[in-house]
Amino acid sequence: MPLFNDEAITLRHFDFGEADRIVSFFGKKHGKVRIVAKGCRKLKSRFAGRLEPFHTVDIVYFGREHASLFKLSSVDMKDMRPAAGEGLERYGRACYVTELMEAGLREGDPNPKAWMAAEAALNLLMRETRVAELDWIVRFFDVKFLSHIGYTPTLDRCVVCRGLLPELPQALFDAEKGGLTCPRCKHKSNGLIPLSAGAAKFLARILTTTFADAARLKPSPQILGEIVRCITAFRNQRLHAKFNSEKFFSPANIAYTGEP
Numbered sequence: 001m002p003l004f005n006d007e008a009i010t011l012r013h014f015d016f017g018e019a020d021r022i023v024s025f026f027g028k029k030h031g032k033v034r035i036v037a038k039g040c041r042k043l044k045s046r047f048a049g050r051l052e053p054f055h056t057v058d059i060v061y062f063g064r065e066h067a068s069l070f071k072l073s074s075v076d077m078k079d080m081r082p083a084a085g086e087g088l089e090r091y092g093r094a095c096y097v098t099e100l101m102e103a104g105l106r107e108g109d110p111n112p113k114a115w116m117a118a119e120a121a122l123n124l125l126m127r128e129t130r131v132a133e134l135d136w137i138v139r140f141f142d143v144k145f146l147s148h149i150g151y152t153p154t155l156d157r158c159v160v161c162r163g164l165l166p167e168l169p170q171a172l173f174d175a176e177k178g179g180l181t182c183p184r185c186k187h188k189s190n191g192l193i194p195l196s197a198g199a200a201k202f203l204a205r206i207l208t209t210t211f212a213d214a215a216r217l218k219p220s221p222q223i224l225g226e227i228v229r230c231i232t233a234f235r236n237q238r239l240h241a242k243f244n245s246e247k248f249f250s251p252a253n254i255a256y257t258g259e260p
C-alpha cells in the first residue's frame with residue numbers, strides 16, 4: 001500500500017472505536033486528509049500528545065491513493081502551538097482558523113498558498129496577546145484564505161454589469177453575487193451591505209498584501225468592523241458551515257446578519 005509523507009497542520013480529531021482517533025490534517029503536499037491514529041488514546045501510545053489541533057507535524061501515513069481514510073504510521077512534532085490553556089482569546093481564534101480550513105478545503109486537493117497562509121496565521125496568533133491584534137490576524141486570514149480557495153470578492157468593478165465603479169463616499173457590497181455593485185445595478189440585489197469607500201479600498205489592499213506585511217496594514221476598528229460584515233456574509237454565502245468559535249470574537253467583529 002502506498003506510503004505518504006507530509007508536513008501537516010492538525011485541524012481537529014474525534015474519538016473512534018475503543019482506543020483510536022480520527023484526525024483531520026491539512027498537508028502542504030497532499031491537502032486535507034483524514035487519518036486514523038490506531039491506539040492513540042492508550043496511555044503508552046507513540047502518538048500521545050502529538051495530535052492536538054494547531055500543531056504542525058511531520059506525518060507518515062498509508063492507504064490507497066485517493067482513499068477517504070488513511071492510517072497513521074508516524075508523527076513528529078515540527079511546530080508546537082499549545083494554544084489551549086493559554087487564554088480563551090487566543091484559543092478561540094486559533095479554533096476559528098482551523099474551522100475555516102475544515103469547512104473550506106476539499107479532501108485530497110493540495111493548496112500550498114492556503115497552507116502557507118494558515119501556517120502564517122497560526123504563528124502570528126501564537127505570538128500575539130492583544131485582543132484587537134488577534135482579531136485583525138484572523139480577519140486578514142479570512143480574506144486571504146477564501147481567496148486562495150477560489151473565492152475572491154470582485155472589488156475593482158461592478159460584480160453585476162462589470163462596469164467601472166463611480167467614486168462615491170459609500171460603496172455597496174453584494175455578498176451573494178460576491179463583490180461591489182454600482183448604483184445602477186443595486187436593484188438587482190437581494191441584500192446589500194453599505195461600506196465606506198475607505199473600507200472598500202482597504203479590503204482590496206488585503207488581497208495584495210502578504211502576511212509578512214499584515215501588521216503594517218492595520219485598519220481602524222471602524223474599517224475592520226465594516227470589512228468583517230462584508231467578508232463574513234460573503235463567506236456564509238459560499239461555505240455552508242457553522243463556525244462555533246465565532247462566539248469568542250469581540251462584539252464589533254461579530255458577523256452582520258441584517259439588511260442594510
Ligand SMILES: [Zn+2]
Binds near residue numbers: 159183
Ligand atoms: Zn453595475
